[in-house]
Amino acid sequence: MNVNKQPTSLSSRNGDHDLYDTSEETIEKVALEFIQLVGSQYVISKLDERRLRSITKWSPASPSHIPNLVVLPQSTAEVSEILRVCSRNRIPVLGYCGGTSMPGAIAATRGGVCVDFNRMDKIVEVHKEDMDVVVQPAVNWQDLNSHLEEYDLFFPPDPGPGAKIGGMIAMNCSGTNAYRYGPMRQWVISMTVVLADGTIVKTRHRPRKSSAGYDLTNLVVGSEGTLGLVTEAVLKLTSVPKNLHVAVASFPSTHAAIKAATTLVQSGLPIYALEFLDKHSMWAINKSGLSKKLWKENPTLFLLFSGLQAAVQAQVETARRTAEENHCKEFVASARREDIDLWWGTRKSVAQSLMEMKNHPTDLFLNADTAVPISRLADMIEETHQVIAKAGLAGSTLGHVGDGNFHTVIVCPESQRDKGEDVLTWAHHRAIEFEGTVTGEHGIGFKLRDRLVDEVGPEAVAMMKKASGHALLERFR
Amino acid sequence: MNVNKQPTSLSSRNGDHDLYDTSEETIEKVALEFIQLVGSQYVISKLDERRLRSITKWSPASPSHIPNLVVLPQSTAEVSEILRVCSRNRIPVLGYCGGTSMPGAIAATRGGVCVDFNRMDKIVEVHKEDMDVVVQPAVNWQDLNSHLEEYDLFFPPDPGPGAKIGGMIAMNCSGTNAYRYGPMRQWVISMTVVLADGTIVKTRHRPRKSSAGYDLTNLVVGSEGTLGLVTEAVLKLTSVPKNLHVAVASFPSTHAAIKAATTLVQSGLPIYALEFLDKHSMWAINKSGLSKKLWKENPTLFLLFSGLQAAVQAQVETARRTAEENHCKEFVASARREDIDLWWGTRKSVAQSLMEMKNHPTDLFLNADTAVPISRLADMIEETHQVIAKAGLAGSTLGHVGDGNFHTVIVCPESQRDKGEDVLTWAHHRAIEFEGTVTGEHGIGFKLRDRLVDEVGPEAVAMMKKASGHALLERFR
Numbered sequence: 001m002n003v004n005k006q007p008t009s010l011s012s013r014n015g016d017h018d019l020y021d022t023s024e025e026t027i028e029k030v031a032l033e034f035i036q037l038v039g040s041q042y043v044i045s046k047l048d049e050r051r052l053r054s055i056t057k058w059s060p061a062s063p064s065h066i067p068n069l070v071v072l073p074q075s076t077a078e079v080s081e082i083l084r085v086c087s088r089n090r091i092p093v094l095g096y097c098g099g100t101s102m103p104g105a106i107a108a109t110r111g112g113v114c115v116d117f118n119r120m121d122k123i124v125e126v127h128k129e130d131m132d133v134v135v136q137p138a139v140n141w142q143d144l145n146s147h148l149e150e151y152d153l154f155f156p157p158d159p160g161p162g163a164k165i166g167g168m169i170a171m172n173c174s175g176t177n178a179y180r181y182g183p184m185r186q187w188v189i190s191m192t193v194v195l196a197d198g199t200i201v202k203t204r205h206r207p208r209k210s211s212a213g214y215d216l217t218n219l220v221v222g223s224e225g226t227l228g229l230v231t232e233a234v235l236k237l238t239s240v241p242k243n244l245h246v247a248v249a250s251f252p253s254t255h256a257a258i259k260a261a262t263t264l265v266q267s268g269l270p271i272y273a274l275e276f277l278d279k280h281s282m283w284a285i286n287k288s289g290l291s292k293k294l295w296k297e298n299p300t301l302f303l304l305f306s307g308l309q310a311a312v313q314a315q316v317e318t319a320r321r322t323a324e325e326n327h328c329k330e331f332v333a334s335a336r337r338e339d340i341d342l343w344w345g346t347r348k349s350v351a352q353s354l355m356e357m358k359n360h361p362t363d364l365f366l367n368a369d370t371a372v373p374i375s376r377l378a379d380m381i382e383e384t385h386q387v388i389a390k391a392g393l394a395g396s397t398l399g400h401v402g403d404g405n406f407h408t409v410i411v412c413p414e415s416q417r418d419k420g421e422d423v424l425t426w427a428h429h430r431a432i433e434f435e436g437t438v439t440g441e442h443g444i445g446f447k448l449r450d451r452l453v454d455e456v457g458p459e460a461v462a463m464m465k466k467a468s469g470h471a472l473l474e475r476f477r
Numbered sequence: 478m479n480v481n482k483q484p485t486s487l488s489s490r491n492g493d494h495d496l497y498d499t500s501e502e503t504i505e506k507v508a509l510e511f512i513q514l515v516g517s518q519y520v521i522s523k524l525d526e527r528r529l530r531s532i533t534k535w536s537p538a539s540p541s542h543i544p545n546l547v548v549l550p551q552s553t554a555e556v557s558e559i560l561r562v563c564s565r566n567r568i569p570v571l572g573y574c575g576g577t578s579m580p581g582a583i584a585a586t587r588g589g590v591c592v593d594f595n596r597m598d599k600i601v602e603v604h605k606e607d608m609d610v611v612v613q614p615a616v617n618w619q620d621l622n623s624h625l626e627e628y629d630l631f632f633p634p635d636p637g638p639g640a641k642i643g644g645m646i647a648m649n650c651s652g653t654n655a656y657r658y659g660p661m662r663q664w665v666i667s668m669t670v671v672l673a674d675g676t677i678v679k680t681r682h683r684p685r686k687s688s689a690g691y692d693l694t695n696l697v698v699g700s701e702g703t704l705g706l707v708t709e710a711v712l713k714l715t716s717v718p719k720n721l722h723v724a725v726a727s728f729p730s731t732h733a734a735i736k737a738a739t740t741l742v743q744s745g746l747p748i749y750a751l752e753f754l755d756k757h758s759m760w761a762i763n764k765s766g767l768s769k770k771l772w773k774e775n776p777t778l779f780l781l782f783s784g785l786q787a788a789v790q791a792q793v794e795t796a797r798r799t800a801e802e803n804h805c806k807e808f809v810a811s812a813r814r815e816d817i818d819l820w821w822g823t824r825k826s827v828a829q830s831l832m833e834m835k836n837h838p839t840d841l842f843l844n845a846d847t848a849v850p851i852s853r854l855a856d857m858i859e860e861t862h863q864v865i866a867k868a869g870l871a872g873s874t875l876g877h878v879g880d881g882n883f884h885t886v887i888v889c890p891e892s893q894r895d896k897g898e899d900v901l902t903w904a905h906h907r908a909i910e911f912e913g914t915v916t917g918e919h920g921i922g923f924k925l926r927d928r929l930v931d932e933v934g935p936e937a938v939a940m941m942k943k944a945s946g947h948a949l950l951e952r953f954r
Binding site: 127129130131132171172173174178182183185186195199200201202203204205206207208209210211212213214215216218219221222223227238239262265266267268270307308310311314315369371372373374375400403404405431432435436437438439440441442443444448452455456457459460461462463464467468 | 604606607608609648649650651655659660662663672676677678679680681682683684685686687688689690691692693695696698699700704715716739743744745747784785787788791792846848849850851852877880881882908909912913914915916917918919920921925929932933934936937938939940941944945
């Protein structure tokens with residue numbers, strides 16, 4: 001075994017010395033136990049492969065944030081045994097599924113063991129009549145929806161491509177569908193969770209509704225792997241949306257676009273999805289060539305509709321009228337499959353488009369994920385544009401305005417890192433002042449730990465720590 | 478002060494001696510502190526008034542389950558001080574709002590202090606643009622909806638009349654609207670919670686969506702007062718449902734009615750509410766005279782629809798066709814306000830109607846609140862009817878079949894208590910076998926503590942205990 005020695009800076013953080021043991025001897029010892037358990041090909045100690053589980057293009061952690069060891073179990077029982085061993089040896093543990101976390105939730109800030117779930121990727125059972133599905137953590141949400149098509153069933157949460165159920169649960173992800181369907185936590189019925197000491201807990205059975213004791217399901221969803229590792233989940237499903245229509249509305253100003261969006265939200269119209277891309281985002285899409293169509297580079301709303309035919313048509317007309325009342329320059333709508341794929345695919349391509357605006361591979365892709373009450377959204381976005389301009393940076397605002405949630409993305413050279421980070425820090429504090437949150441869907445990871453205290457206060461963080469019992473606590477200590 | 482002495486059987490339960498102190502001396506001492514804090518008229522020690530907070534017609538606790546003292550605070554700061562005093566003196570604490578709990582959540586099984594919130598009954602602020610409202614715990618949900626009418630806003634959870642926000646949060650209630658809108662937990666954005674030691678925590682800000690740390694809001698909702706007392710809540714609102722239509726479908730058999738209901742659920746049709754009353758329930762409604770109309774005494778589905786006019790009409794026709802395909806004897810639908818009020822009011826009157834089937838004031842009103850996956854619902858309800866018949870009892874099944882949740886109600890003389898309880902115990906275990914829950918919406922209270930362990934297992938209950946940190950724990954210890 002070639003076992004990595006952790007930099008001392010990690011193992012000594014915040015008195016970690018007493019809490020954790022990631023010494024070479026201990027890691028070598030447990031590696032042998034894991035080899036007995038899962039086989040040597042599933043216990044990884046090569047530096048490059050360990051780094052791959054911690055640092056990705058979406059999750060640029062510090063070079064030192066690397067696990068000492070990666071283990072790939074194949075069952076709940078194996079995960080239980082791995083955690084029992086780690087607990088006994090005081091080794092910190094992180095889970096890994098798709099690796100698409102943006103705030104660095106996969107960064108092994110204390111080293112330790114990475115449990116990679118990618119051998120647990122089965123769709124275990126579809127209950128068509130009950131409209132639920134049992135899955136393992138490494139199932140990708142797009143693959144799941146392909147599988148469910150034959151049952152006319154649909155799993156709504158739609159984070160970035162590549163995301164997998166385990167990570168989606170850990171981070172309480174959402175996406176463009178959350179406006180209609182709510183975030184991940186609304187789609188998890190129950191889970192099998194392995195706690196730090198190896199205890200296996202099933203959070204609940206499969207009824208759609210329950211008031212039986214504390215809601216362990218919701219406690220674990222969004223806990224970012226700090227309370228335990230999820231080895232199986234029962235997910236709620238719904239029927240596939242019918243009569244899809246897509247619309248794109250182009251506005252003369254951010255103010256007009258956001259005014260139209262908030263008016264639609266406040267009307268209670270059951271729109272499927274309501275997304276905003278500012279003109280810099282539209283420019284990046286054209287520049288990247290990721291969309292087959294060339295778009296007007298204006299502040300733009302992307303809308304989806306579905307439901308009974310008559311209802312959808314009425315919704316599209318209401319949306320068109322609202323857009324026009326807010327000085328919309330152009331409103332186009334379509335029910336053609338190819339338009340839906342092209343137009344909505346364009347909206348979905350924006351993160352990648354912005355990523356491609358890097359002039360150099362070492363350029364930074366900095367991003368924020370604030371959400372505010374809808375009445376504050378126009379001010380929040382317009383002020384963000386002013387602050388970006390004042391800093392002399394190139395930045396975009398885009399995202400799920402129907403939920404009051406949007407992303408600020410700044411692509412800049414390393415030399416402008418401080419300026420970029422200052423903009424994001426400003427955005428976080430402004431969102432808090434507006435009674436909002438620093439993260440609508442990406443989570444805290446290791447990057448926003450201090451912001452969490454700023455947002456909810458030390459009393460709430462203390463309550464979170466208490467609620468964790470004696471869990472792994474890779475992050476919250 | 479005339480302070481009640483607790484029966485020793487209570488204070489000695491499960492080693493309570495070490496945990497709690499409800500001695501006469503201690504209660505007298507803290508009563509004086511509370512009088513200083515809130516004034517003598519708001520510190521109640523009269524037995525009759527203490528009993529009123531623990532035993533109601535819906536919540537028939539043991540005669541010994543009475544708090545030693547009732548305190549009525551007027552602010553979060555006062556609640557914090559009360560809990561600080563109780564914590565220092567090791568006195569158990571329970572909250573009280575509307576008193577409509579069915580599983581005995583208001584029963585002071587260990588005596589102690591009852592914090593009655595009925596002086597904290599203000600609607601603090603309506604944020605029309607953000608579609609949320611800030612309320613104190615003793616706001617009644619019906620009063621809230623009356624207040625919100627002028628804003629065209631609506632708060633969906635609809636438990637029994639008389640229920641108030643504090644208790645609705647504590648129990649994660651729902652009601653007939655949950656099929657469309659989900660249970661209480663989906664309508665609580667954030668809360669101010671006072672923990673056992675007096676610490677004041679705000680669970681989060683007001684964004685509609687958040688992934689910032691553990692979901693303390695969902696941890697507290699449904700925790701039945703064991704984690705802390707809620708002194709203020711921000712509730713999510715939606716627009717008032719438009720174009721209401723009501724329908725009533727009468728079936729030749731329970732099997733046919735439930736088959737029609739499950740077919741509708743599985744079709745994904747966005748019906749507003751979908752309720753079932755068996756023929757014994759319909760008989761009780763007629764017998765009680767609580768409905769102005771005389772109904773056919775058949776297994777019956779009650780349905781509500783709302784939305785755009787065209788969509789509602791299509792939904793009603795689909796429901797009619799589905800009912801007819803399942804041998805429906807009569808399907809009537811109406812959009813007239815007076816029909817909606819009368820027909821839906823009839824559905825809503827069933828608990829009271831059954832309560833009035835008591836032949837004698839000491840007769841029992843026993844009830845269960847099971848929920849199962851929808852594919853098991855027909856078997857569950859039909860087996861329940863068989864078990865009731867075999868026991869020679871008069872019993873009903875009724876409720877929220879759209880959610881797989883229904884109530885079994887047995888009204889019987891005290892002499893048949895054991896037989897009645899046996900039926901409910903059977904129902905609880907059968908629901909668990911069907912991968913369901915012993916409580917879809919009423920909660921655990923003190924009656925279902927053992928069932929909770931049967932349902933989720935000792936590991937999950939242990940995780941709940943851990944998650945409580947060092948809270949009041951009136952129930953879960």
